[in-house]
Amino acid sequence: MRKITVLICALSMVMLCSCNTSPDTPQADHTEAEHEKTLFAMDTYMSLKAYGENGGNVLEKAALQITELEDMLSVTESGSEISQINSADTAAVGISDDTTELLKASLALNKETNGAFDITLYPVSQEWGFTTNDHHIPDDKRLEELLANTGCDKIHLDDAVQKASLDKNVSIDLGGIAKGYAGKIAAETLKRNNIKSALLNMGGNVQTVGAKPDGSAWKVGIQDPEDESLLAGSVEVIDKAVITSGGYERFFIGQDGKKYHHIIDPKTGRPAENGIISSTVIGDDGALCDALSTSFYIMGVDGASEYLSRHHETDAVLIGDDNTLYITKGIEQAFEPLNSFTDARIVVIGKTG
Ligand code: AMP
Ligand code: MG
Secondary structure, eight states, X not given: OHHHHHHHHHHHHTTOOOOOOOTTSOOOOTTOOEEEEEEEETTEEEEEEEESTTHHHHHHHHHHHHHHHHHXXXXXXXXXXXXXXXXXXXXXXXXXXXXXXXXXXXXXXXXXXXXXXXGGGHHHHHHHTTTTTOOOOOOHHHHHHHHTTOOGGGEEEETTTTEEEEOTTOOOOOTTTHHHHHHHHHHHHHHHTTOOOEEEEOSSEEEEESSOTXXXXXEEEEEETTXXXXXXXXXXXXXXXXXXXXXXXXXXXXXXXXXXXXXXXXXXXXXXXXXXXXXXXXXXOHHHHHHHHHHHHHHHHHHHHHHHHHOTTOEEEEEETTOOEEEEGGGTTTEEEOGGGTTOOEEXXXXXX
């Protein structure tokens, strides 16, 4: 069921491309061949499109890289580097460049987000059953016990020798950042191989390379969090990642009839409830955007706005639970509300001047 949902979402986001070439934009060759590679990786359907000569071969390379990253970073595959770290008790484990970079970024982001982004919540996610789909609602005492073994101060990374270890009973999971990182690495491979135009749609995560073949911006859809068949808006971007997190992506309905989703507030061990129902982050670095989209969902509008006022290079579109749209100044022109959001209240957050 989740796979079908993700596929519909992925397809609805693929190239919502209305042309937007300004009069002074040089027209590229419109006849550039389109190449597509589809795959199921990192628990989602992916559609990778590249334009121009040799696109097919380069996409094969990028797809292979994504599956290699999945094998390295997956928390559920027993041979992955993350599983090795988790099962090593407190021993230090040798790790690759990619895992080192991701752990380093995750630790830095934990600080930057005042603890909202926390990769040590894996035992809490397991307890809720998000990793096995065997869902249940833990009681307060159990959550308290589990939270005692969370916190990024319990991760020990020696990036000079590329080794990582954990305190006893601590486990990590890169589910909030790995897909964005994979998009970033795939985009770098495409560029290195002379691809000037590509659209990588990785289920809720979109990574663009350059502009569309005609030189205009990509138009990327943002899903309506309450109706997966509709879009809440779109953003026009060139050479950026557009990454969305939402409780609607993975959840279960408890016996009490309430919805419980997979983005965990590290302070409570419970699904985050801070007034946001969808969080999209737009920027140059897909891994950073991925971690921030998860974090903003937890931090709420005020926390996100405070972060964004210090980081002008990052843009965001947040949807509040009263359907207010919160957007940064940098994306004001590029953002268009759609469908039932056409008349929604829009509030500028982050740097307002
Ligand atoms: P995303 O879909 O990118 O928002 O990431 C959600 C996934 O990140 C979850 O399925 C968990 O694997 C993991 N996760 C949940 N809560 C957190 C958190 N507070 N910090 C970091 N990762 C989290
Ligand atoms: Mg994320």
